[in-house]
Structures are given as structure tokens and as C-alpha cells.
Amino acid sequence: MKRSVVNIIDGKTVHPTGDSERFIVDPATGDEIARVRDSSDRDVAAAVSAASAAFDGWSRRTPANRHALLHRLADLLEQHSEEFLKLEVANVGKPIAAFREEFGDCVDGIRLGAAAGRNLTTPAATEYLEGVTSAFRREPIGVVGAITPWNYPLLQAIAKIIPALAVGNTMVIKPSELTPLSTVRFVELANEVLPPGVLNVVIGDGTGTGAALTRNPAVGIVSFTGSVVGGQAVALSAALGLRKAIMELGGNAPAVVFADADVPRAASLLAASGLFNAGQECMASSRLLIHQSVRDEFVEALLAEIGAVRLGSTFDEATTLGPLISQKQLDRAVGFLDRLPSSAQILCGGSRADRGGYFLEPTVVTGLGHEDEIIQNEVFAPILTVQTFSDDDEALTLANGTEYGLSASVWSSNSGRTSRFARDLKAGMVWINEHLKFGPDCAVNGFGASGFGIENGLLGATEFTRLKHVLTSQH
Structure with missing residues (x-):
């Protein structure tokens, strides 16, 4: 059965308004399984605006509250396991036995990452200067622009979404134009437990939709997984806006x-x-x-x-x-x-x-x-x-x-x-x-052309924060 794929913005399904349309195929058969229209720049701007509006309320919740909501999402995903097995196997061409094991890591990744906001660390408070106490805060950055690859669409989406949200950020995610099905469905499920605007998804390719996302000035940090060439374009866009970027690129192990x-x-x-x-x-x-x-x-x-x-x-x-x-x-x-x-x-x-x-x-x-x-x-x-x-x-x-x-x-x-x-x-x-x-649990980061920044584990969650130094007079 062919399906239509839509954006989810501010908790609502929204049809993309871009000019280009593409077919999604099952790579094991070559058969069409879905149709996708790219998002326009206006669609991306609306998603970023929704994430921006949701940031203050979400970031000021306690880490325990965010943890509880994300744990509910893990339970919800687990309840829909057969649906996601069918989506990912058909869209990505993974053997079902292999993805069944991978799906366990998806659920576990949510439960692990959900606790990240409760386990952040900073240097000890002390008196570096006479008469002044230095203390440190780890704070969320703002709106995360995330771009995920086609080889692990659900797993990579979770690796970015959960730690970023757990520490108080909001997000707009763009999955690969080849494999959007499981990510869109996951974001749809997430919006059953999260406040509107906290997590949004836009559909489209990298040069159009992806570029519109990474150059949006309201995006505070970009997290990208993909090819070296794609990463160079994303890193340049982030650099021009003086925004932090996390790049998990290619390998040749x-x-x-x-x-x-x-x-x-x-x-x-x-x-x-x-x-x-x-x-x-x-x-x-x-x-x-x-x-x-x-x-x-x-x-x-x-x-x-x-x-x-x-x-x-x-x-x-x-x-x-x-x-x-x-x-x-x-x-x-x-x-x-x-x-x-x-x-x-x-x-x-x-x-x-x-x-x-x-x-x-x-x-x-x-x-x-x-x-x-x-x-x-x-x-x-x-x-x-x-x-x-x-x-x-x-x-x-x-x-x-x-x-x-x-x-x-x-x-x-x-x-x-x-x-x-x-x-x-x-x-x-x-x-x-x-x-x-x-x-x-395994933090990974690349050297050389394989990128920079850390994904997974508590170290990966820390990448979605910034450090603030607070100096208090003792007088």
C-alpha cells in the first residue's frame, strides 16, 4: 500500500509545499511504496519558528519531567514495534532479523538518552579569584537542526533527538529524502507525548530543504550525519552563521x-x-x-x-x-x-x-x-x-x-x-x-575527514549544551 508522507510542524501534520516530488522505493524490489513532496523554504521556516516558540517552556521544565516524557515515548515506540519493523525493512532494505536487533537499540537509546539532562556535569565550584565564587551551568543551546542519513534512519534520528531534547533543546529534523518513513512516523508518535513544537520534521533533499534548515539564523546548533561532501556543505553553512556543528561523516575502517x-x-x-x-x-x-x-x-x-x-x-x-x-x-x-x-x-x-x-x-x-x-x-x-x-x-x-x-x-x-x-x-x-x-552507550567521534563532535552516551548529550560561568561576589 502506497502512503503519502507529510511534515509535522507544531504538533500538526502539514503537507509540504515545495515544487519537487519523488517516489520512495523498496530497494529489495524496486517497487514504489510512497510519494514525497519536498518542503519549501517557507515550510522549513515554519518548523524552526515552532521549535523556537516551544524552547522556553521546554527548557525550563525540570530534567526529571523531560525524562519522564521521553520514557513514555520509549514505551510507545516499543508498543509499535511491528509497524516500525515493516516500515524500516521496506524503506531501507534491511533484513528483518537484523533490524529486529537494531530496533532494540532504538528503544534502549531513548531510555538511555532520556536521562541525560539529569546527569550533566561541570567543573567544581571554587574561588579562582579572591572574594569571588565561580560556578558553572550547562544550558541547552536552543533549536537543533538535525539531518540524518539513509542507512540508519530511525536509529540515527533517535541518537540526535533524544539527548538534544533531554537536555532542554527543541528540534527540527530532516531525514534523508530516500528513507523518511520511519522518522516521520516516530515524530508523529513523539507528538502524542511532547508539547507542540518541541519536535518537528520536514521532508526534502539536502540541497534544498537541508540547506534552508542549516542556514536559518534561529537554528543554534546543527547535527549532521552523512557523506563528507554533504558534511562540508553543512559545516560551511553553520560556520557562516557562527553556529556549532556536530559532524559524523564517512569512514573507511x-x-x-x-x-x-x-x-x-x-x-x-x-x-x-x-x-x-x-x-x-x-x-x-x-x-x-x-x-x-x-x-x-x-x-x-x-x-x-x-x-x-x-x-x-x-x-x-x-x-x-x-x-x-x-x-x-x-x-x-x-x-x-x-x-x-x-x-x-x-x-x-x-x-x-x-x-x-x-x-x-x-x-x-x-x-x-x-x-x-x-x-x-x-x-x-x-x-x-x-x-x-x-x-x-x-x-x-x-x-x-x-x-x-x-x-x-x-x-x-x-x-x-x-x-x-x-x-x-x-x-x-x-x-x-x-x-x-x-x-x-558508546560515544563515537571522527578524526580527519570523518568529522568532529561526539555522538552517543553522556558525552554526546553534552554536545547539545553550552557552558556558562557564573561569578558571585562574597561581599
Whole structure:
């Protein structure tokens, strides 16, 4: 059944008034499931105005009151679990078994983030100056302009919405134009428990609706998750308005496997983390760096794991690999494979799967040079590359040898080595003998082209506050 998607502004459903209309498709089938009209600049301004008007009342509620309301929202979301499973699986193409686990993190993320306003910290009050007591306040910033990606629409929306609201901000969120369904429905549910204007959603693309949101002078902070190119545009817009920005951008995670690692376990976990969400995961283990002495053993185990992957209907509980999000994303991934250098070898996969939708066979590529484009760029597809190294120094050089710095992992039984690599890897999150083990409590931030600012956990909630220094005379 096709559905119409609308904005929610000041607690009411409002039809977008922009000129452009697009179809939302199920990437597993290519079938149209919804129609979306973009929001106009006037629609965005109305949403920001509603959030601005709601800010004073919301920010002056006690943290306990905001906590209680957001906890009710977690309960409400949990009660609608089957509805959200169907929405996200159809709109994003996630295998239903995988999203069922992810949905648990969505509910847990609300319950965790809801308490953020009750757990903020500041430096201790003291007398830095004679006769004056210094104290500090953490205060909400105002209206948050949030832009979320298409690979985790509900999870990423919750990661931004809940901590921002818990500490007293209001928000206008723009989901990806490809995957708006679960976010719009979530905001609709939220408005059953929140005061009007506290949380608003506008539909549209990044260059139109997104740009109108980030340049609005009433927006006090921008939180963006998406591509490096998109992040650069958003960061520039925020900078021109002298507004704070949180940027969670792309990744190209290395996984460094030494000869003394548990090679079968590493191959199993790295196959799973590299293919998770069809590789459309900014922390996926896409670059596998293997000590040359265990290369053959690792590759044999990796290919065996990939051989057990099952493509199929995303509503089938047995399916483990879903499609890419769109024909454009599929074409981009195939383009990387078409342009491989002559030295490259495709050990498995390498082609579009013989079925409807936007499926790509899980693929392993070796025989690559470090400067090859498939190594240097975020591919965002079920494609794993394998390179070898001879010693620790070469491994570190290869691992740090791209512009990205979101995450990495190191696999070894030598604790001294893993400690050195945890220190020296240029990544905001480093796993030791693990990869992609993650949850709402885990703060993440990028280095280099992977962005700046923290998401998740109490540290992520603190990003949505500003610090005020209050100096009181003792006379």
C-alpha cells in the first residue's frame, strides 16, 4: 500500500509545499511504496519558528519531567514495534532479523538518552579569584537542526533527538529524502507525548530543504550525519552563521590482523562486520590488513564465511544480506569494481545479484595497491579488500593511510602491541579483537575527514549544551 508522507510542524501534520516530488522505493524490489513532496523554504521556516516558540517552556521544565516524557515515548515506540519493523525493512532494505536487533537499540537509546539532562556535569565550584565564587551551568543551546542519513534512519534520528531534547533543546529534523518513513512516523508518535513544537520534521533533499534548515539564523546548533561532501556543505553553512556543528561523516575502517591473532575468529567477525547492512555502515570493516604469514589461512576462512551469506527477501528471517539503497548506490559500487587495476583479483562476487532490487554479491578483492581508489575511498557496499603487511610499522602506515579516521580494529594476542596500536591508530573508535561491537552507550567521534563532535552516551548529550560561568561576589 502506497502512503503519502507529510511534515509535522507544531504538533500538526502539514503537507509540504515545495515544487519537487519523488517516489520512495523498496530497494529489495524496486517497487514504489510512497510519494514525497519536498518542503519549501517557507515550510522549513515554519518548523524552526515552532521549535523556537516551544524552547522556553521546554527548557525550563525540570530534567526529571523531560525524562519522564521521553520514557513514555520509549514505551510507545516499543508498543509499535511491528509497524516500525515493516516500515524500516521496506524503506531501507534491511533484513528483518537484523533490524529486529537494531530496533532494540532504538528503544534502549531513548531510555538511555532520556536521562541525560539529569546527569550533566561541570567543573567544581571554587574561588579562582579572591572574594569571588565561580560556578558553572550547562544550558541547552536552543533549536537543533538535525539531518540524518539513509542507512540508519530511525536509529540515527533517535541518537540526535533524544539527548538534544533531554537536555532542554527543541528540534527540527530532516531525514534523508530516500528513507523518511520511519522518522516521520516516530515524530508523529513523539507528538502524542511532547508539547507542540518541541519536535518537528520536514521532508526534502539536502540541497534544498537541508540547506534552508542549516542556514536559518534561529537554528543554534546543527547535527549532521552523512557523506563528507554533504558534511562540508553543512559545516560551511553553520560556520557562516557562527553556529556549532556536530559532524559524523564517512569512514573507511582498517582491521589489522596479526599472525598471533585468533585467525578463524577474526575472519568470522570481520566478514560479518564488513557485510553488515550490505556494507552501508560507516564503521564497517572494509579494509582488511593481514600479516603476510597468515594471509592464505585468513582468506580461506573469510571466503568460507562469505559463502554462508544468504541473499533473499528482506522479510525472510533467514536472509542475512540485503540490497544497496538505490540504483545510484549500486551503480557507484559496480563502478569501483569496473575500474579495478589489472593487478586486482576478485576472489568472490563482483557482480550484481541475479534478482530484483539493488543487490550486489558479497565481494572480496585482493592484489591492490595502497593508492588505488577502492582503498582510498569509502565504498559503502558489500565489498571487502584484502592487503598484506610484513611488520608493525607497515601495518600502521597502511591503517592510517587514508583521509578517514572514524574507526579501526587491531587483532593480536600481544597486549603490548594492541595497546600501541590503540594509541597510534588515527581513529575515534578502536576495537581490540572485535569490530563493530556498538550500542547507544558508546560515544563515537571522527578524526580527519570523518568529522568532529561526539555522538552517543553522556558525552554526546553534552554536545547539545553550552557552558556558562557564573561569578558571585562574597561581599
